[in-house]
Structures are given as structure tokens and as C-alpha cells.
Amino acid sequence: MLIDAAGNEHEPAQSPCRIVSLVPSLTELLFDLDLQDELVGRTDFCIEPEGRVEEVAVVGGTKTADLERLLALKPTHVLVNIDETPKDVADRISASGISVVVTHPNKPADNLALFGLIGGLFGRQQQAAKLSADLQGELMAGGDWPQRKVLYLIWKRPWMTISRDTYIAEMLKLFGMQTLCHDPEVRYPEVSIDAGLLAQADLILFSTEPFPFALKHREAFARDFNIAEAPKLLSIDGKMVSWYGSRAVEGLRYLRDFTTHLN
Numbered sequence: 001m002l003i004d005a006a007g008n009e010h011e012p013a014q015s016p017c018r019i020v021s022l023v024p025s026l027t028e029l030l031f032d033l034d035l036q037d038e039l040v041g042r043t044d045f046c047i048e049p050e051g052r053v054e055e056v057a058v059v060g061g062t063k064t065a066d067l068e069r070l071l072a073l074k075p076t077h078v079l080v081n082i083d084e085t086p087k088d089v090a091d092r093i094s095a096s097g098i099s100v101v102v103t104h105p106n107k108p109a110d111n112l113a114l115f116g117l118i119g120g121l122f123g124r125q126q127q128a129a130k131l132s133a134d135l136q137g138e139l140m141a142g143g144d145w146p147q148r149k150v151l152y153l154i155w156k157r158p159w160m161t162i163s164r165d166t167y168i169a170e171m172l173k174l175f176g177m178q179t180l181c182h183d184p185e186v187r188y189p190e191v192s193i194d195a196g197l198l199a200q201a202d203l204i205l206f207s208t209e210p211f212p213f214a215l216k217h218r219e220a221f222a223r224d225f226n227i228a229e230a231p232k233l234l235s236i237d238g239k240m241v242s243w244y245g246s247r248a249v250e251g252l253r254y255l256r257d258f259t260t261h262l263n
Contacts, residue, residue, distance in 0.1 A: 005104035029245035138252040145176030209238035
């Protein structure tokens with residue numbers, strides 16, 4: 001018996017399955033577990049692996065899936081995430097008699113359980129074991145990283161950041177970066193940018209997603225807040241930091257290189 005992040009019990013699936021993924025990083029994981037032939041639906045934000053995922057039918061957005069279109073695909077399983085999928089959407093799918101698999105990795109190491117769940121559910125234990133070994137190797141690599149306080153920005157108008165109990169913050173923490181503006185009640189809080197906050201930050205990181213921060217945004221930020229030390233304002237690949245699943249292995253390697261070049 002396999003247990004998902006919501007405590008739901010799942011029997012190993014009978015092949016062939018018909019899987020719909022409402023989570024971009026899980027869609028990528030399905031390809032890396034050699035389950036692409038059983039993937040029948042995805043969201044329009046499921047863009048990886050590029051050049052392969054485009055053939056899979058789109059059922060809408062991560063939070064706005066078209067349930068009529070989804071049900072028409074006759075899925076046996078739908079993959080969702082607690083942070084990304086509205087509960088009422090998951091409940092309506094489940095009420096239709098479809099097996100809803102709930103995920104919720106909060107730390108890089110949580111991907112080990114995720115690999116075991118998806119691999120065990122769909123008969124891809126060997127592929128899941130390989131991913132687990134690769135991830136464990138990255139997690140055990142360690143490193144002596146300077147401690148830095150970082151303001152990690154994910155949105156503007158309003159400015160938004162991340163709390164410390166998020167997957168992103170836990171990824172950064174492995175490399176000595178402690179996120180500012182933690183709110184125990186809100187995982188992705190709005191934040192007011194002022195001189196006091198900027199004085200606390202060793203680094204201000206502009207994520208490439210969900211808001212596509214670019215050089216022009218960093219330059220405008222430096223002007224608006226009179227920041228002279230340009231290297232303090234850095235772009236960071238949001239996909240590498242926030243996508244769990246198989247991307248976690250590459251993400252840890254990315255952060256190791258990113259942090260090394262800060263020294």
C-alpha cells in the first residue's frame with residue numbers, strides 16, 4: 001500500500017494507466033520515470049521536457065483546470081500538489097471516481113518519498129531508485145557555505161517573497177542562504193521594501209518565475225531604492241530552485257555552482 005501526502009492509500013496501478021498531471025514539475029518527473037506513454041493530460045504550464053511534452057493534451061492551468069476537458073481524457077489517475085492545486089478542484093476530480101494522488105514536498109529530501117510513491121504506484125521502481133541514488137549523492141555532497149541573509153523575490157506589484165517553511169527556502173538553506181520576511185501564517189507573503197529590510201539583506205535574489213524578473217527589473221530596483229552595490233542584486237533560476245521531482249538533482253547542482261561563484 002502506498003500513501004500520498006494527504007494520507008490517502010493507493011494500490012499499485014494496473015497498467016496501462018491514463019495519467020493527468022496538474023503540476024509542471026510532476027509532469028517532468030513522469031517523463032524521467034519513463035511514463036510518458038501513460039501521460040494523457042497536462043497543464044499549459046507543464047513545459048518540460050521541451051520538445052517532448054508538447055504532444056500531451058492540455059487541460060488548462062494549474063489552478064484553473066477545465067474539468068470537462070480533463071474528464072474527457074478518461075484518466076485513471078490525476079497528480080496534484082497541496083500548494084498548487086485548489087482543494088475544491090482535487091475534491092471534484094476525486095468525486096468523479098478518479099484516483100487523485102496528492103503530493104507536497106517541502107524539503108529537497110522529501111523527493112525521495114515522492115520518487116518512491118510515483119515509482120511504486122506506476123511500476124517504475126528501478127527508475128525511481130536511480131533518481132533517489134542521484135539525489136542522495138547531491139544531498140550528501142555537503143559544503144562549507146558562508147551564512148547569508150537573502151531576500152528572495154517572486155513577484156512585483158505587490159512585492160512577494162517566500163516563508164522559511166517552503167521548498168524554495170529549504171533549497172537555499174542547504175547552501176547557507178537564510179530567507180528574510182518569514183510569515184508563519186503565509187507561505188508566500190507580500191513584503192514592503194524599505195531601507196531597514198534592504199540593510200539586512202546580504203543578497204537580493206530575483207527569481208525568473210513566477211514573475212519573469214529580468215535585468216531591466218533589477219536595474220529599476222537599484223534606481224528606485226538607491227542601491228549602489230549592483231552585485232547584491234542577482235538573478236536566480238526559479239525553475240532550478242522551486243521545481244521538485246527529478247529537477248531537484250539538477251537544482252542542487254545549480255545552487256552549488258551559484259553559491260560557489262558568490263565567494
